[in-house]
Amino acid sequence: MSNTDRRRVVILGSTGSIGRQAIEVIKADPDGLELIGVAAGRDSTSLQEQVDALGVRHHGLGSDAAVHLATLEQADVVLNAVVGAAGLRASVAALEAGKTLALANKESLVAGGEACRAAAARGNGLIVPVDSEHAALAQCLSGRDKKTVGRIVLTASGGPFRTRADLDDVTPEDALAHPTWSMGPKITIDSATLMNKGLEVIEAHHLFHFEYDQIGILVHPQSVVHGIVEFVDSSSLLQAAPTDMRIPIRAALGSPQAFVSSGKPVSLSSVGHLEFEEVDQERFPSVALAYGAGRRGKSFPAVLNAANEQAVEAFLSRSIRFKDIPVVTESVLASHDPIEVTELDAVLQVDSWARQKAAQAIEQRRDAATVGGAAR
Numbered sequence: 001m002s003n004t005d006r007r008r009v010v011i012l013g014s015t016g017s018i019g020r021q022a023i024e025v026i027k028a029d030p031d032g033l034e035l036i037g038v039a040a041g042r043d044s045t046s047l048q049e050q051v052d053a054l055g056v057r058h059h060g061l062g063s064d065a066a067v068h069l070a071t072l073e074q075a076d077v078v079l080n081a082v083v084g085a086a087g088l089r090a091s092v093a094a095l096e097a098g099k100t101l102a103l104a105n106k107e108s109l110v111a112g113g114e115a116c117r118a119a120a121a122r123g124n125g126l127i128v129p130v131d132s133e134h135a136a137l138a139q140c141l142s143g144r145d146k147k148t149v150g151r152i153v154l155t156a157s158g159g160p161f162r163t164r165a166d167l168d169d170v171t172p173e174d175a176l177a178h179p180t181w182s183m184g185p186k187i188t189i190d191s192a193t194l195m196n197k198g199l200e201v202i203e204a205h206h207l208f209h210f211e212y213d214q215i216g217i218l219v220h221p222q223s224v225v226h227g228i229v230e231f232v233d234s235s236s237l238l239q240a241a242p243t244d245m246r247i248p249i250r251a252a253l254g255s256p257q258a259f260v261s262s263g264k265p266v267s268l269s270s271v272g273h274l275e276f277e278e279v280d281q282e283r284f285p286s287v288a289l290a291y292g293a294g295r296r297g298k299s300f301p302a303v304l305n306a307a308n309e310q311a312v313e314a315f316l317s318r319s320i321r322f323k324d325i326p327v328v329t330e331s332v333l334a335s336h337d338p339i340e341v342t343e344l345d346a347v348l349q350v351d352s353w354a355r356q357k358a359a360q361a362i363e364q365r366r367d368a369a370t371v372g373g374a375a376r
């Protein structure tokens with residue numbers, strides 16, 4: 001392959017967990033991939049190190065820089081690995097500019113699913129999932145007639161509290177100790193509450209166009225099977241892969257061609273046994289909150305996402321308890337009058353309303369904890 005055939009990649013969120021793994025993938029395939037741009041939030045030191053080490057021409061900090069890089073004329077693929085709804089504007093911009101959007105930033109689709117779809121239709125952009133579950137489902141669904149599919153199922157590791165009965169005194173350190181994946185702090189907390197799986201259900205709805213009744217979740221502690229497609233003829237396809245995000249990143253950056261890699265398939269004989277169980281919705285109320293917001297549609301998913309982001313941040317800064325995260329999110333959802341959010345501006349307006357409401361709810365939880373003598 002000549003240099004001109006290389007796929008030119010921009011990474012938004014290059015200093016984070018997914019961003020750094022994507023850089024490894026690109027470095028391992030100099031003939032197929034070329035890194036031409038990187039953006040981060042605030043970490044100027046790490047960004048500059050990447051720019052110097054890799055000789056990247058285009059770079060910048062903050063959401064405006066991410067939007068600018070997402071539309072670089074030279075870019076073929078934009079990997080959005082920004083955390084949170086902060087990544088939405090860049091997703092919309094990339095799709096509108098006709099790019100292939102390798103999407104790790106699930107919050108883009110949760111908050112702005114319709115806005116992203118409209119932008120893709122306007123600009124001829126394409127979304128390719130990076131989340132391992134959605135990459136697995138895309139693989140199982142490839143070449144299949146949608147009418148033959150009964151249900152798609154996302155697997156969940158169950159997080160660090162799958163077997164812990166009492167979640168009253170969970171600390172940020174407890175919740176950040178994920179059993180199978182090493183990830184950034186926000187998604188790690190979302191994995192502990194299982195909100196991550198709820199967000200992924202909404203993401204799957206937008207990516208694959210199934211109704212919520214056709215999207216299921218199974219807890220699978222080994223994290224070997226990432227997605228399951230159940231067909232109407234009673235057969236199922238399961239996708240298995242090692243717990244290594246470089247696999248779906250590589251697939252997304254190479255899409256539609258698969259890249260050759262020296263990786264080995266998961267050794268099922270070494271794993272020995274695979275377990276699957278239903279989600280305990282009582283202990284993990286975030287799952288039902290996400291399904292509810294998804295089913296009600298309109299601006300509810302954007303509210304769910306923004307309130308959850310605020311609550312996770314408040315938990316990490318020890319302002320509220322672990323169990324307050326879904327309480328805050330639910331209270332913001334309950335006070336919301338939905339609007340249509342087919343355009344970016346409307347999503348951003350709802351997002352900012354929900355953050356203000358969440359801040360109030362967080363204050364109330366903090367005050368309640370202080371009155372009860374339990375503030376930390």
Ligand SMILES: NC(=O)c1ccc[n+]([C@@H]2O[C@H](COP(=O)([O-])OP(=O)(O)OC[C@H]3O[C@@H](n4cnc5c(N)ncnc54)[C@H](OP(=O)(O)O)[C@@H]3O)[C@@H](O)[C@H]2O)c1
Nearest residue numbers: 013015016017018040041042043062082083104105183184
């Ligand atoms: N980690 C995983 O294994 C995994 C798996 C599946 C999906 N995802 C999804 O991928 C996304 C990233 O996750 P992560 O674990 O990689 O998060 P992370 O380690 O916290 O990294 C987040 C990245 O986003 C950048 N960022 C934050 N705000 C920004 C802004 N306003 N403009 C530009 N860049 C900004 C950060 O820059 P600074 O360093 O400067 O703050 C950092 O580079 C999330 O949506 C997550 O749900 C992650």
